Amino acid sequence: MIDQIYFEEEIEDHPRTQEFFARFPKATLTPCLHYKEVFNPVGQNFRLQKQKPGLILAKQNGKRIQSIPESYGIGGKQNFYFSHLLNCLYDCRYCFLQGMYPSAHYVLFVNYEEFWDDIFEKTSQSSEIPTWFFSGYDCDSLAMESTTRFVEFFLPLFAKNRNAHLELRTKSVNIRTLKKYSPSPNIVTAFSFTPEEISEQLENGVPKVKSRIKAMLELARQGWLVGIRIDPVIDCIDFENRYAKLFNQLIKDLPLPSLHSVSLGSFRMPTSFFRRIEKLYPHEPLFAGKLTNKNNSTTYLPELEHNRLQVCKKLLLDLLPQEKLFLCEMNSSSP
Template sequence: MKKFSHIYVEKDVKDHPRAVKILEKFPKSTVVYINKYSEVFNRPNQNYIVQKDRQNLIIAKKRHSFVYPGSKLCEDFGNLRFYHTSNVYNCLYQCDYCYLQGLYPSAHIVIFVNLEDYFEEVDKLLEEGKIYLSISYETDLLALDYITGFCEEWIKYASSRDLLLEIRTKSANFSHLEKIEIPPNVIFAWTLLPQPVIDIYERFTPPLKMRLKGIQRAIAKGLKIRISIEPVMYVRDFEKVYEEFVKEVFNHIPAESVRDVNIGAFRMSKEQAKRIERLNEASPIFSYDTVFQDKVFTYKKARHYEEFVAEKVKEFVPEEKVYVFGSQF
């Protein structure tokens, strides 16, 4: 097996029911027991890009820092109490623009199985009032749900809490959740980009047509979905490509089934960009005019790209439902 030939398991969670279920899915993998996930994940002299092609799993226990304040580089949709959490580090997909390759020392996927501790921490935050919580920024939780089952557990948790829960995804795997009850406070946000952009920047992700079919399944179940057009990436014939893309999206998705749309140009922190460039200076993300603005690495024409796409979206969706990241600054 190219992926998951080895599974590293912290001894503290080897008997945890979620760990046992995950291991049952990979009977051919070699299981190695370790004391702490950092023994493997934080080893020196790892190459994220090379390691990505031969990812392994690490099953671990999260011991602190379960919930974080939302990043300023992420859209908060007007929610004052915005947080994110990570049950999983790293992703199955291999997108050139992904900031994770500049964040983590290892490309292996870490799965924290002690969800009960996450739920307890979120409950504490909810004592002070409603929150907006994103659970899928540092991975694609829906794409990994066949391994973890975490989406269903989070949905059941949210059904009895006063919070907005966002599950962001590029996956076409929604059929996995069609049989369960999904309350209106759970938001599925699909990241959509033009197929020419997917072809250049997003390896191993489902094509646009498959993502649209996944959205149609969610809408058929009665959900209002979020469309996330980010990161807007430059591509030859930019205006033509994105105009045709927006038309294709709304030819398949009725506008009345769209909760909102967020649009944001490619961006990441200065430190992450420098690390990625050292790892892969030939990456296409460094082929166009970029700039550092307020410690953020982005396109020189980022605002123009965002506004162009936003104007095309507003032909189908009311302006008050369109969030443009650059307008925050």
């Protein structure tokens, strides 16, 4: 429920801004000069704001398309990410966003058309190589679809431009928009999972694992490509059994041709983010785990990390071919 909308004065008349005003008639509307006036000041508490975040409508005038680290891809040669939205509907305790942003408000960039122009331009620059665009780095791609209508706008454009590949990364079951369209081979909806016991402890507000599997299967049965993201892998008691159970649940009913990729990444985030999050939630058991600081990144102790990833890798390779599995290393644990 959005009851506070901030908007940059510059975009007050933008049709998408006006649409928001009309859709949330009870929200308090507060103008600002630039979204950073509201979002960026020091001395904000992410934990308190997360209880009642506002929506900031803004225009992304800066760099709209960013390159991603090499180890993050899922087979593409050229990989970029873009963020129409900053922050996530959910409240996962392992998520780096809590440490990266000073504020829990949602920032929605309304200039979708300019994002698309940049995507199109990047794709045209190298039309012979498929180019991947990841939309779920700074937000969940589907969770706020009923508010943002992001998929509604971008999906038909990607569907017409098959050289531009899109990954929608999500923990949501909000697949209504996707289901309205015919499947496109260049669009992958990637669902993130942790075992049920972990999800219940660490993924606040996220739909149950079973519901997410159901949504994933629905899309797959309709012919959409789906991805599975086991990222972050979280150390826990009964580790092997829990992850084995999860992988079986995920893959047993999934038609293999619909499975685009499975990626695996351990819990990791920049140490500066970790320190901020630890201050916000000093009593979170996850942060009392066997963690270490390695190259300014907080990760599990190397031996433990290696062991946990190898266990997952082995379990997954019993269920799917090697070429579908990707290992993500030394990035932040994503939403």
